[in-house]
Amino acid sequence: MEDNMNDNFLIELKRNDIKLSENLSKTVNNALLKTRRKGRVYKYIVSVAAILIIYITLLNTSASFRAFAEGIPGLKETIKWFVLKDDKGLESAVTNDIYDFGPIMIENDEFIVMIDHLTIDQVRIHFSSRVFNKNTDENDYEAFFTLSEYGANSTRDRSFQEGEYISECDIYAKGEDFRDMVFEKGYMEVNIAIKNIGRPNMIVADLGVRRIDFDMNKVLPSKEFDINEVCETEYGTITFNKLILSPTKTEVVVTFKDNDDYFITGIQKLGLSFDNEEHVYPNGSTYLIDNGEFNKTYHLFFNVSKYYYANISEVKIVIEDLFIAAKDGRIFEIKTKEHRPETITYMGEQIIIESVSSNSYLDKLEINYKILAESPLHSINLNIIEKKTGETLGGSAYVSGSYSETELYHEFSHVLKSIPKMDVYCFKIEYPRYKTDFDWEYSFKIK
Amino acid sequence: MNDQDVRKAIQGNKDAFSTIINEIKEKSYRIAFCYLKNEHDSLDAISNSILFSFKYMRKLKNPEYFTTWFTRILINECKKIIKKGHGDVDLSIMENNLIHEDHYSDTDLIDKVLLLSEHERMIIYLKYYQGYTLEEISDILELPLNTVKSKLYRSLKQLKEEVEKSGR
Numbered sequence: 011m012e013d014n015m016n017d018n019f020l021i022e023l024k025r026n027d028i029k030l031s032e033n034l035s036k037t038v039n040n041a042l043l044k045t046r047r048k049g050r051v052y053k054y055i056v057s058v059a060a061i062l063i064i065y066i067t068l069l070n071t072s073a074s075f076r077a078f079a080e081g082i083p084g085l086k087e088t089i090k091w092f093v094l095k096d097d098k099g100l101e102s103a104v105t106n107d108i109y110d111f112g113p114i115m116i117e118n119d120e121f122i123v124m125i126d127h128l129t130i131d132q133v134r135i136h137f138s139s140r141v142f143n144k145n146t147d148e149n150d151y152e153a154f155f156t157l158s159e160y161g162a163n164s165t166r167d168r169s170f171q172e173g174e175y176i177s178e179c180d181i182y183a184k185g186e187d188f189r190d191m192v193f194e195k196g197y198m199e200v201n202i203a204i205k206n207i208g209r210p211n212m213i214v215a216d217l218g219v220r221r222i223d224f225d226m227n228k229v230l231p232s233k234e235f236d237i238n239e240v241c242e243t244e245y246g247t248i249t250f251n252k253l254i255l256s257p258t259k260t261e262v263v264v265t266f267k268d269n270d271d272y273f274i275t276g277i278q279k280l281g282l283s284f285d286n287e288e289h290v291y292p293n294g295s296t297y298l299i300d301n302g303e304f305n306k307t308y309h310l311f312f313n314v315s316k317y318y319y320a321n322i323s324e325v326k327i328v329i330e331d332l333f334i335a336a337k338d339g340r341i342f343e344i345k346t347k348e349h350r351p352e353t354i355t356y357m358g359e360q361i362i363i364e365s366v367s368s369n370s371y372l373d374k375l376e377i378n379y380k381i382l383a384e385s386p387l388h389s390i391n392l393n394i395i396e397k398k399t400g401e402t403l404g405g406s407a408y409v410s411g412s413y414s415e416t417e418l419y420h421e422f423s424h425v426l427k428s429i430p431k432m433d434v435y436c437f438k439i440e441y442p443r444y445k446t447d448f449d450w451e452y453s454f455k456i457k
Numbered sequence: 458m459n460d461q462d463v464r465k466a467i468q469g470n471k472d473a474f475s476t477i478i479n480e481i482k483e484k485s486y487r488i489a490f491c492y493l494k495n496e497h498d499s500l501d502a503i504s505n506s507i508l509f510s511f512k513y514m515r516k517l518k519n520p521e522y523f524t525t526w527f528t529r530i531l532i533n534e535c536k537k538i539i540k541k542g543h544g545d546v547d548l549s550i551m552e553n554n555l556i557h558e559d560h561y562s563d564t565d566l567i568d569k570v571l572l573l574s575e576h577e578r579m580i581i582y583l584k585y586y587q588g589y590t591l592e593e594i595s596d597i598l599e600l601p602l603n604t605v606k607s608k609l610y611r612s613l614k615q616l617k618e619e620v621e622k623s624g625r
Contacts, residue, residue, distance in 0.1 A: 027586055028487045028567060037500040038482045041507035042475050150512070208516050369603055376601045423601040 098290075099315035100136060103129060103257040106318045109228040112137060116220050120144055121204050123153045123217065130224060131257045132189045132232040133311065134182040140175070141204055150208060152177050153217075156201040168207075175207060182259065182311055189232070197223040232256040233317065235456045239327075243448060245272040245334045250327060251307070253456065260290075260312040262327070271337055275443050278331035282312055284322050290314045322456055329450040333443045341440040343395070344379070347433075351382075357444060359384050364419065368435050375429045377437065381420045386413045390439050392424045397436045404429050463520035474514065478507055481524055484587055485531055491582040492535040494571060502534040509534070525589070529597050532579075569616055577612035580605055 031037075111128040121141055128137040141151040152168065152175055167178045183189060191198070202217040233255045241248040246268040254261040262282065266274055281289030292310040316322050336357045344352070344366060352363040362382035369376040377392060393405035406424045413420050429435075458480055465473035482503065489499035510530050517526055570581050579598060583589040591609070595602040 028490045028571075030483055030486060031490075031496045031500060033496070033500055034482060034486050034503070037504050038478060038507065041504040042471075042478060044508060045471060045474065045511040208513055367603075376603055378601070378603045421607065423604045425601045 097258075097313045099258040099260065099313050100129070102315050102318060103131070106257070108230070108257050111222075111224045111228070114222060116202060116217060117144075118215060118217050121151065121215055121217070123202060123204070125222075128222075128224075129258065130229050131259075132183070132193065132229070133254070133256045133261055134180065134258050135198070136178070136180050136258065139177045139179060149175065150206055151175075151204050151214070152207050154203045154205055155179055155181070156203075157181055157198060183261075183309065193226060193229070193231075196226045197221050230257050230317075232261075237262075237454060239452050239454070241329065241450050241452070243274070243332065243450075245269060245332065245446075246274050248274070248329070250452070253325060255315060255317045257317045258315055260315055262310045262312070263307060264310060265307045268337075273335045273337060274332055275335050276333035277329055278333065278445060279329070280310065281326075281328040281330070282314075283326045283328075284316050284319075285324055286326075289326075289328060324453055324455055326451060326453045328452075329448060332446050332448045334446055335443045341438050343436065343438045345437075346377070346435045361387075375426045375435070377424045377426070377435065379422055379439075381422070382418055383420060384418055385444055387420060387443065390422060392422075392426075392437055392439050394426060394429050394435055394437045397434075458524060460520045463517075463523045467514050467517055467520065469515070474511060477523065481527060485527065488528060488579075488582065488587065489531055489535055491571065491578055491586075492532065492575070493538060498535075498538050502531060502538055505534045505537075506531045525593050525597060528583075528589075532597055566616070566620065569619055573612050573615070576600065577608050577615075580609050581612055581616070584609060 108129050108131070111130060112126040114125040114128065116123045116125065121143055124140045124142070125137050126139070128135070135157075139153045139155075141149070141153050143149065143151060154166075165180045167180075169176050169178075199219050199221050201219050203213045204215040204217065205212065206214050235253045235255075237250045237253055239250045241250070246266060249265040249267070250262060251265060252261075252263040254263070260282065262280075268274060279289075279291055281291055283289045290312050292312055339354075339356055342354055342363075344363060346366050346368045348366075350363060350365055354361045354363065360383075364380040364382055366377070366379040369378070375394075377394075381387070391405060394403045395401065396403055404426050406426055458477060462473045462476050466477055485503055485506070486499055489502040490496070493499050493502065506527065510527055517523060570578050572578075573581065576598065580594055583594045583597065584591070589597065591602060591605050594600075595605045598605070600608075
């Protein structure tokens, strides 16, 4: 392609470069120095783990030891393990002295898993974990926790701090089951698996199901407020049922009911604010809802909490723009070698498949296509299908797509793995969504 | 780069590791700067990448791919820094504010390259300043090959038009 470009232009392009930092050599040398130190530290990791366990146990059981430890530089960091990030809810709970059920040590012949800063409320369990190998100086391990019994969502985050991996695990409720679990049982059963960080698909040790007990009197109950406000749209209704304040999160229970022709597939922004403060949004700036059948209740969680505030005068919920899709005609079958352009009518608009190409390299199949559409389309799934049987061989949501507002075209590119080689690829694209302008706001008072 | 040094580094030889890192430190800094557009974060990305790559050196199967492998680690560190620092903020708005004249040799084409969007400037930079192939760039940036090609073509065209507009 550069053949078309002026040679002088390319020479000019390559001639000047980014100026180097004066601190580069110093930074590199410092990092290299750390790698040399690390080897020595790792040899003693098991004894460090043992000391740490005693130390943390003392921290929890002895107020005077805690006070002593806080005065020692370096040790203070061990006490504050929380990686709070933008989690205002957890931050608020920690500031207000939410009970810490940690530290807990779980082990087998080879590994020690340290669970610390374990906080529990009725919608969420949060803790940090570290893994120590008893037999080697390697610390490339991470613990995976599963609480599938309670139908919870979970997120994990890993940070590499001074040569060690610390994982943050956050498990939060999908619905009522979780709430019942916390209050009725007074313990949780967790399946723990150890994986090597460099090979996340392989379990190196299964510690099985372990029971963690906690004192129910120390779990603070959530506060529930009824809303029952209905937002009518031409695509369906959205009903806000409840607002639930828990120490670490705020939850809004909302029901979506579609009409005969459309799905409401998502909300651009569903904001919540207390006393005219800045809006907060559910985890992720855009809240997307499942494809398909639509008369469902969702529990939306916000990483903010006003649980400890005695006086909240007003709560506001806002909706900015909806994503919608039609129920009919949303799946198109396309072949790579067919004559183009090809026109499809969807939701009253003409969509023109202008070009389609496939490209096989390494173990990947890349499908590229260009679509002309008057309005931007969002979220397209692509599935490669077997021509005769219609069986799905593999698929992906779009990896990268762009929309030109002036020329009204999209370019989509999907990369798929493990698809058998074929002369002609037959695939279907489905679920294009449109964004519609929609603004709605509702304020209410809670007592 | 001497494959022998990379092999020794894979086996845990720290002197060999230092040698190969010193060989690529300048190009790595420039790649990080191209991505992050500020000195402090770029140095952090380099430092984290050195620690990370040292830890996983043993997992590198082919010594000849060391530079590409390290660059992929570096780009991931850059992404982490952006994610940590800016969250959901519109990066395209911030980009203009982060550019400081003193980091460029002069007001040549490189500052126009740095004004391109994240992927476009990385593709141009990796291709023309660092000499990576399009397949390698696709691998490093985790983008489809065709996307790399079309973005490269588009940004080259855009750059050329801007140069012609400014009468260079």
